[in-house]
Amino acid sequence: MRDADVSAALLSWYDIHARDLPWRVGPRARAAGARPDPYAVWLSEVMLQQTTVAAVRDYFRRFTTRWPDVAALAAAEDGAVMGEWAGLGYYARARNLLKCARAVVADHGGRFPTTRDALQALPGIGPYTAAAIAAIAFDRPETVVDGNVERVMARLFAVETPLPTAKPALTALAARLTPQERPGCHAQAVMDLGATICTPKNPACGICPLRAPCAARDRGIAATLPRKLAKKPRPTRLGHAYIGRRADGAWLLERRPDTGLLGGMLGWPGSEWAETEPCAAPPVAADWRPLDQEVRHTFTHFHLRLALHVAALPQGCTPARGFFLPAADFRPADLPTVMRKAFDLARCGHGAD
DNA sequence: AAGACGTGGTG
DNA sequence: TCACCAAGTCT
Structure with missing residues (x-):
């Protein structure tokens, strides 16, 4: 199956099965012309760094209720933001969130920059988040690579090299599949697939839209991928x-x-x-x-x-x-x-x- | 460029 | 109980 056909199958699946998330503009609303709010995309992506959707939902709601836009957040007191973030973990994210909001207001006129490079120059925005915002909020054909994408690519192409060594190869494979059209939907589709079907343990290959082209499923090794280097014990x-x-x-x-x-x-x-x-x-x-x-x-x-x-x-x-x-x-x-x-x-x- | 950096859910 | 895992970034 050609790369374009794999991407098309994935997007078809997403148009039917996309999860309804508070920060997301669904395929139907998007077709009707609705655009995602860059502030909501940014806030959700930062909250979702190493954090599950279930944990993020209520925090996202509280933040957007209390601070509806980036200017409001930029004007917030540090202690108020840290208190609202309490319990979500990785607190450097909250400190950088405020720095970023203030930089957007001070240096970008209160609007998020639209290119990957400019986004990545902001505090708390790394390669993943910059690509995600550029693709989802601004329709740029950037390749988004998170843990889900690494897992889906490792299985789809049966990459047996362990992480993190395999990361560049997996990124290149993900780039092959990134379409020029609807790159944001594509990125979210891969991540949704990884979160709901192509899960770390017991992947649901039987109902996977990519079961036909999946090399790991073909070899019966899907659940063993991606391989990872052993971790150090915790003292x-x-x-x-x-x-x-x-x-x-x-x-x-x-x-x-x-x-x-x-x-x-x-x-x-x-x-x-x-x-x-x-x-x-x-x-x-x-x-x-x-x-x-x-x-x-x-x-x-x-x-x-x-x-x-x-x-x-x-x-x-x-x-x-x-x-x-x-x-x-x-x-x-x-x-x-x-x-x-x-x-x-x-x-x-x-x-x- | 490895290690620091949180938490809650899951098997 | 416990290791593993989650839409990573910073230093």
Whole structure:
């Protein structure tokens, strides 16, 4: 089967089976002349980096409700955006989101640039996102390569070279299939196929629109592709966190530095996180009482066991670190997940509230 | 140019 | 329980 026929089969499938997503203009609306909003495309693509559609839906809705366009987002306060992003992970995305919105307003008159290169020059927009925005929002025939596309290409052409070595070859194969017409729909079609049919485990080859030309299915090795190099084992780190509340109800929190893990997010003061037992580091002298339960949380590259300490703090105390956030201004949902877990345990396990 | 960077769902 | 995985980017 020729490349053009494969692309046509894929697009036909997409026109029938395209998922209804809040940021997407469906094939029918598009045929009627509707165009996607570049702001919505950009926001959704950043949220979807290494993140599932299911996790993104509600965040996308909340962001677009609170900040309907790029100018509104650019004018937002940092803490408001970080709080709204809390729980979604990879917080550098939120920091870069704001930088990008402000750059679009300051340097591009409030409109997103339309070429791949200009898009990729913006903060938080890499090769994938630049190509996706250019194709989906601006109809540019760019080749979009994400994990789905890599998997679909590896199977369609039975590429047995492991990732990441195979990435350039898979990109070249994806480029062969990229049509001049409706490149954005094509990109979304490949990704939808990868997300719903050509899945990592148990691919549904029986109902796949590309089963005929698929070389891996022909050889019975679809589920084993793409091959990947072995990953390193994750170490376990230990730490302490201090959940203190003042007599007036205010919580002792700190704003984490902009760089590094959970950068820019709220958190409970605490020790370093290390593979050997770290030194206790209470932010203020008080009657800290250990909690029975610890927080167990897994990050991308290590497991964490966080010992918790709670205390009622005197009204006049002056902590060495952090600040008191009045109870009325404290929303647990503004915390990154590991910190919210700590809060939940402290609230249930002891009279920290 | 490997490693840092979150989280929730899944088998 | 636990490794793997998801519409990657930055340094």
